[in-house]
Amino acid sequence: MDDKRSELKKIIMDTKTLPTLPGVINKLNMLSENEKSSVQEMAKIVSSDSVLSARILRLANSPSYGFYRVSTISNAMILLGVNVVKSLALSSSIFEIMEKNSVGLWEHSLAVGVASNIIARKLALSECEEIATAGLLHDIGKVIISLKCSEAETAILAAIREQEIYMREAEQLVLDTDHAEVGAWLSKSWFLPDKLSEPISFHHNVIQSDTHRVKTSVVHIADIIIKASGFGNSGDIFVPKIQQAAWDCLKLSQELLAEMVEDIEDKLIEVKNFSLEIQA
Ligand SMILES: [Fe+2]
Ligand SMILES: [Fe+2]
Known part of the structure; x- marks a missing residue:
């Protein structure tokens, strides 16, 4: 059993066999931390990636942003906002990693990103964009399992159906690890900051997040x-309960939760359209 786990860990920690985070995202992160950097500087970096530039222009010219005619990346960035562009850079590169048959997981991830943002704003938290990015990336371990262990993936999906268990439990049965731990290894190998790696590693075990x-x-x-x-497809056939640690940490109430659910559901049609636009 332990063999599979260490084998998978080795594959992930050996960066040569893994898709790397595109340099454009690291550069954008560095620039956006520096308040003095201009939109023009960021636009220059984005322009170096032609696929990303095309997506940004398409989004900026889409009816959801009004009927502006935007032909330059810097105007598009002013219209969309730097954070939208950053999220788009990250999400489109993650999407490229995902195989075509992972559209359900992509839509789940995108929706969790949007929902995380809505919840963070509702609770007036700081770093809402980072929380949205963490939401977008939370199940990245599933992508890696699907890319690197396709045989195991088939066994995992069969175990979920036949034994009626959660995906994490099925992953533990087949691989002796789960997507949250795989995500933790990946975060390490990508040098992601703790504010991203903790939600990725502990989103199914909140109490472990310090x-x-x-x-x-x-x-x-x-x-x-x-x-x-x-919405989308996380791979699970059941909906788990909210853990007490999360409930306590955010000082939630039933009323607040109901409001959040309503706000999120209102947004899901837009998420669907956005997803279709990115895939086009
Ligand atoms: Fe998920
Ligand atoms: Fe998960």
Whole structure:
């Protein structure tokens, strides 16, 4: 059993066999941390990636942003906002990693990203964009399992159906690890900051998250709300309960939760359109 686990860990930690995070995202992250950097500087970096530039221009010219005619990347960035562009850079590169048959997981991830953002804003938290990014990436371990262990993936999917268990339990049965731990290894190998790696590693076990428990709790709840809404495909056939640690950490109430669910469901049609636009 332990063999599979260490084999998988070795594959992930050996960066040569793994898709790397595109340099454009690292550069954008560095620039956006520096308040003095201009939109023009960022636009220059984005322009170096032609696929990303095309997607940004298409989005900026789409009816959801009004009927502007935008022909330059810097105007598109002013219209869309730097954070939208950053999320788009990250999400489109993640999408490229995903195989075509993972569209359901892509839509689940995108929706959890949006839902995390809505919850974070509702609770007036800081770093809402980071929380949204953590939501977008929370199940990245599933992508890696599907890419690197396709045989195991078939066995995992069969175990979920036949034994009526959660995906994590099926992953543990087949691989002796799960997508959250795989995500933790990946975060390490990608040098992601703790505020992203903690929600990725502990979104199914909030109590283990020490430094960024608030962010982890938001992603945990967003994941459950999106599963309950039936949007996308997380791989699970049941909806888990919200963990007490997350509930306590965010000082939730039933009323607040109901409001969040309503706000999120209102947004899902836009998420669907956005997803179709990116895939086009
Ligand atoms: Fe998950
Ligand atoms: Fe999920």
